[in-house]
């Protein structure tokens with residue numbers, strides 16, 4: 001990945017662009033109320049289902065599902081990678097990108113970089129040919145259970161013993177400056193050039209565009225003075241904090257849950273890939289850096305940290321958890337049996353066994369930290385218990401009930417042998433009444449989807465709703481949708497686009513695709529009461545917040561409170577009939 005621009009260049013550019021002008025200069029758009037529509041450029045169609053939202057600066061095709069922002073549109077429409085799309089857009093719209101150039105990269109002419117790519121490619125080729133000629137090197141990987149096709153796939157090579165294999169084949173012909181900077185050679189005090197990698201299995205390191213940017217080398221012989229693993233130093237192409245080994249493969253094999261496994265070493269990535277778990281990446285001989293964490297979060301929704309069971313591995317795990325803490329990615333930790341690493345485990349148990357083990361042993365990050373702190377602490381005495389609590393309770397305090405806070409409190413309580421309520425008192429955890437906000441939100445969303453689904457498939461119910469005493473308490477959004485249904489004699493995406501936001505229409509579409517049984521259809525009254533109650537509570541909240549209340553407002557509040565208790569009573573009866581609402 002070329003870090004030519006600052007990290008959030010995508011966001012910076014989209015803020016300066018107008019998606020309507022970007023798309024309309026390529027595809028004719030028609031105004032449709034608050035949105036625009038067109039025949040989708042990404043699939044064949046006769047009636048337009050491609051919608052562009054100026055409010056959200058995004059597009060969505062309800063036919064083929066294509067969606068994104070101005071940059072992703074240009075990427076798909078013109079078949080460009082991110083960087084080229086960025087530059088083509090900036091050029092057409094007259095936006096100057098120089099202020100956002102990554103300084104280091106800025107000082108480097110483009111041609112020079114392509115020279116380094118070519119040099120690395122040739123070095124990788126030479127190492128690869130040497131590997132094919134060196135049975136002992138190949139034997140080493142075969143003995144670790146790596147099949148030949150995997151070796152080829154990862155371009156495994158071999159750097160022979162001696163000092164001048166690459167010097168003779170490449171180094172001598174290079175300008176001195178290039179030889180100094182490319183990372184393949186080292187220089188003696190007298191200035192004599194020699195091979196940096198000697199008698200090592202070579203793991204070429206690829207960027208996500210599959211270009212060789214550096215090398216890792218594992219010692220073959222027994223030289224106690226030499227490091228077991230050696231990596232390229234930083235070069236104009238390679239900064240080890242910015243790349244991950246195996247990502248160029250892993251990103252092409254993501255499962256629907258977009259999960260990436262983070263392991264410790266080259267051999268783990270290779271071994272897992274070989275046995276059918278191609279989603280693994282490794283940091284390059286360092287603790288995970290924030291840049292590597294970001295890189296993972298760009299491709300994955302969930303990362304599973306599987307480091308070795310020894311103390312170093314556990315420390316690295318804590319460090320990685322710290323890196324991921326603020327990134328938009330779910331984090332899971334799995335401890336392997338102490339005698340194993342991912343490579344040895346998958347060799348013995350196979351891909352199925354490995355996946356099963358992950359499933360059985362997955363710990364959320366907080367659970368992992370609690371277990372680890374418990375092991376480190378002396379929980380037999382009060383001082384140790386207090387220390388343990390001071391380390392884990394602040395983490396739990398930040399959680400919501402929906403994140404399983406109660407379970408973690410229980411777990412901590414079990415460790416020190418007290419009742420959970422002792423802890424909640426001590427640590428002044430937020431009252432549970434205000435805690436389940438996240439779950440209330442998801443409940444609300446579920447019911448909204450259900451009621452929308454009913455109304456979309458049976459619009460005549462809208463008329464019946466209006467006739468109920470609950471209708472007046474519904475929110476403005478519901479009123480807007482119900483009047484729309486009545487006016488247009490039912491829901492249809494073409495008319496909806498003109499009236500609602502793209503986000504709302506997306507939700508309507510989602511709702512319309514639900515499978516509703518005849519029994520589901522009968523629940524509209526129950527749902528209506530639920531939303532009426534929400535509406536009343538909302539109005540009450542607004543009145544409560546206004547600071548100087550008139551008598552009329554007090555009277556209105558009383559009326560709403562009565563209505564609320566009525567609704568709650570009625571919903572209580574609903575509960576008797578049906579468990580769901």
Ligand SMILES: [Zn+2]
Nearest residue numbers: 040043061064
């Ligand atoms: Zn489409």
